[in-house]
Amino acid sequence: MEPSSSPFSSIPEVQALFASDHYIADRPLALTLKLAVDLQKPVLLEGEAGVGKTEVAKVLARALDTPLIRLQCYEGLDASTALYEWNYARQILHIRMAEQNPAARANLEQTIFDDRFLLNRPVLAAIRHPGPRPAVLLIDEIDRADEEFEAFLLEVLSDYQVSVPEIGTFKATLPPYVILTSNRTRELNDALKRRCLYLWVDYPSVQKEREIIAQRVPALDPSLRAAIARTMQALRAIDFYKRPGIAESLDWSRALLGLGVQTLSAEVLLETAGVVLKYHDDIERLRALDVAALITGPGA
Ligand SMILES: Nc1ncnc2c1ncn2[C@@H]1O[C@H](COP(=O)(O)OP(=O)(O)OP(=O)(O)O)[C@@H](O)[C@H]1O
Ligand SMILES: [Mg+2]
Structure with a gap:
């Protein structure tokens, strides 16, 4: 081309x-x-x-x-x-109708495998x-x-x-x-x-994730958006069984917006952990960590 x-x-x-x-x-x-x-x-x-x-x-x-x-x-x-599949139900109907009509019956084999009966x-x-x-x-x-x-x-x-x-x-x-x-x-x-x-x-950089949240959840306050993006990075650095993706950070953004959260805190993260982590062991693991440090950690 x-x-x-x-x-x-x-x-x-x-x-x-x-x-x-x-x-x-x-x-x-x-x-x-x-x-x-x-x-x-x-x-x-x-x-x-x-x-x-x-x-x-x-x-x-x-x-x-x-x-x-x-x-x-x-x-x-x-x-x-x-x-493709053949639409058997329609084919059978067609056969039934053709049985009433000798001319149609003679042609049955040609007409039964017609495009009309093909399910693409x-x-x-x-x-x-x-x-x-x-x-x-x-x-x-x-x-x-x-x-x-x-x-x-x-x-x-x-x-x-x-x-x-x-x-x-x-x-x-x-x-x-x-x-x-x-x-x-x-x-x-x-x-x-x-x-x-x-x-x-790959998982996005902090900056890219901020941009994605800004695009998808525009009503969210920019400083909360930045805190979410940073915390997502920190969470992904932990070897959870299932690390959160962008889908989870968008869900989390919408959840915090809906709850009227103004600032991210350890309490908020623990309370809403099920939005971000989907395995009981991962949530238990999170609870055992210094959660406040995840939020205010490097780059905060
Ligand atoms: N770069 C991006 N810009 C904007 N939105 C994004 C971007 N990447 C992901 N998203 C959003 O994140 C969510 C998850 O994306 P998607 O379902 O395509 O992921 P996936 O890789 O197919 O996941 P899975 O493996 O679970 O099927 C979607 O709502 C999508 O719109
Ligand atoms: Mg997919």
Whole structure:
């Protein structure tokens, strides 16, 4: 594809489009997305829970003014759920009706496997998306699916075509922009990784987290916002079983706003610990720490 045909003229433009949708995209992310769109390569976003991976695909679709088609992965997800299924109920109805009519009965085999009876599941829907622009296909939490599913995906992502034996082959005229996310509960197949542009989505810096809170919870007082961002950093430095992500700092910001909290204190943190930490052991661990030091700690 010629650079001039790119929907994104520059990296700052990607950042600006994302910012206008309240998503703070740092340069590595914006660069990866621009490359993905220009080179038509899938992007693999890996990172801890709640760092903003899924949201990238949603914001990208809005920035490109195109639909987001989402495939949520889980253990046991199979190719047919991802691609297509036949609408058996409608097919049976069609057969019943054809039985009344000898002409229709003769043609039954041709008419029964018609596009009308095909249920386009996310991957096929993305491949068949008529435009005007390619769809964004989000393959969320691919690490939860089985390895066989990864192998199947690899095939689809290599030529963007899907064959439905009874009908024929569908090849994308507008190959979708593909975003894969993984929480890295297991390593993905090398072949799949090789096909993608890879980006590790890290926890944000204090400054970035302040900006995110400002964007998402604008009513929050700036000094409380700064205290939350600092405390989140301190909390993430502790090796909790499950460290809090950006999702948790936004929840916490909204919670403190709703409670009318003016200043962050050890009491407030302990009282609202369940907004930030989701494991009993982690909360117990927090209680055993010098909580006041977490809030007023280095950089306070
Ligand atoms: N850079 C950012 N700018 C603005 N909001 C952000 C940013 N990163 C994350 N968020 C917000 O944080 C929340 C969590 O993001 P998201 O659900 O995308 O995380 P995730 O990495 O997909 O998490 P999980 O692994 O749990 O699915 C969302 O509300 C999202 O809008
Ligand atoms: Mg997600």
